[in-house]
Amino acid sequence: MEKQSSKQMLNDILKRHYEDAQKAKAEGRPVVWSTSIAPQELLEAMDLTVVYPENHAAAIGARKDAPRFIENAESEGYSADICSYARVNMGYANIKHSDAADIPMPDLLFCCSNICYTAIKWYENLSKQLNVPLIMIDCPYNYSYSVTPAAVAYIKAQLLDAIGKLEEFTGRKMDWDRLREVMRISNETAMWWKKATDLAMAKPAPVSGFDLFNYMATIVCVRGKQEGTELFKRWYEELEERKAKGLGPWDNAEEKYRILWDGIACWPYLATTYKILKKNGINMVTSTYPESWTLLYELSDLAGMAKAYGSIYASLSMEYANDRIVTRARNFQIDGALFHSNRSCKGMDFKQYEFQRQLESELGIPSTIFDGDQTDPSVFSEAQYETRVQALVEMMEERKQREAMK
């Protein structure tokens, strides 16, 4: 039997992910809503059904179905200036249906603040509005290059609290052997995710970077499952094969420029943003965002896990964030960078100007920034995007010529 392609696996997994959640709800089993980079190991080990509102909001955004949810949330008083994932999800909690996908209402909320503090307010509101318990795991900011021992101890204490709360919620004891197994699987999935995405270091890259955005939905929802490991292993094998053959990202076009994309995708205009890049021979080979799921840690104890979850770049100093982007730029041999000034994500946005300076001063890499939003379609302008991309092409071309003269 021919092996299933990773794309097929991806589609099957996502379909099953949403179906299983509906089934759980119908059978009276609890459903958990969780933030995207939360310690899902605890939920998986407790055999709980989990869905991810950020994933769901992105799917709604990509389907261009976000405006009616956003309007609903804004009619309740939500400001147009707050995260549109939150606005879409708050609207969904009222409307409860989208053609993009449906998720059952939660019986438990699980929030980890390592992605942002906005998530705390969002989940706090869900908990209040839906009268559903919330387990909150806070990962504090570190004004340092790495996470502090005090922060590790604080996060670890919360992981233990969370286990206690989950035991209370389910009426079952944590199976620590099962937890260790899920931790092992989660690390393995994360490792294959890293290995696959790192293959784009090859020139030409055997993958079109926008695939990262598609595969991201699954690294969010099946990181702790065996099928997740298999999916990313399969994807890795496919890309390795393409790389061995010297194949680039596309069959019908050449990779002329390699760029880094900073920020979440502009989901309502995924095709538009992609096509304009491709038209110019630009392949997005890497991004600052998907690496956040490369959560690797020692399996021996919860402190390692606490440290991994607390070490997302949003929680570390600018020196760390700068080094990280410069290293990434170097490893992936990028020619330029494109920054999505995403009105929904202040935490990422407010580092972009400094990132631009770092890339320029450390590596002479040009970059440009465009306005958009992860789901709200009213912010993005195709004309602005195209103009900025063209300007980037000119800068990258000039740089290439300068380099060639050396």
Add this chain to the structure above:
Amino acid sequence: MKAAELIQALSDAGRTPKQTILRSIQESGKRPVGCFPIYLPEEIIYAAGLLPVGLWGGKTSMTEVDRYIQGFCCSIMRADMELALRGAYNFLEAIVIPTYCDSMKSLLANWGIAVKTPKTLAYIIPQNRYSSGSLDFILYQNEALRTSLSEITGRPITEADLEDAFQLYEQYRAAMRRFVAMVNDYPVSLNPVNRHLVMKAAWFMDKKVYTEKLNTLMDALLKEPKETETGPRVIPTGLMVEPVKLLEAFRENHFVFVEDDLAQESRQFRTPSRTTGTVMEKLAYRLMDLRGDTFFYEENKSRGSRLIEAVKQHKADGVVVCMYKFCDPEEFDYPIYKKELEEAHVPILYLEIDPQMDSVEQLRTRIQSFAEMLNK
């Protein structure tokens, strides 16, 4: 001195932050340390023999900060960074920056790169105050601050220093609570403008000097006959109420701020300290015990029910929402407490405020209409 003169003196001090700080430095002989919003354990700074002063932004042109942070960021953060980049804070010995929201975390990240003087001290807050690890985390931050400040002054901060500072701040907080309550008996003398400026002065003065002045003011006021005011009795909620022009619009329409739920005012001092434990523990528990506040995660958030309770207690006519543009935490709270207030039939005046705005005319009209709607 008469109460009116004492009110005038402290209002003037609140109106002119820089001059007040410079005078406080001169009078106290202490070196100033800038304190970012929102809550910081000022007692530790005071115990170090330093002068904690508040940095709450202000109206300024923005040029330098645009190299670091986009325009859709909290104006207080942007103004503070702009001023720092222009060297306006160079006279400070250090600046302490906490991490209450995503904008503050990003600001702190940039600050470390962009602002070389004065020395920056981060104060990392835990958002989860219910964990077995929360207290230890705050104690760690408090001790780290203590160490950093000792390095600046060259002398250790003793337990006795901390105890003295804590006792002084207890007196200060008691005086502030008494002042807030006195507005109900003296709503003309303590109209929204005076009330705000007198309290704001505390951010720029030595707390010992300020507390004495405030107590003298209140004692003098108590000797005068009680006053009545004709306008709406309201409770402002939000980050703060500024600029002064906006407060003038409330005064012109005879509003009375019977209590407040503002981060810059009552949320600073309304939570009583615990009576047992070390000073550092008491400081930590004051953060952990604060309820109904936007800037900390709160299980089953109680802001709405607290506002409703306060409205009942003071027989208030409504709640004034002071929404600072781009303040994510406040923007998230609003839909929840709005619904609760509506269900309790509490009238709401919603004002979106940009501290950089040139004119408050639109807001003035809305304030006037709100008063008319309430038949006041």
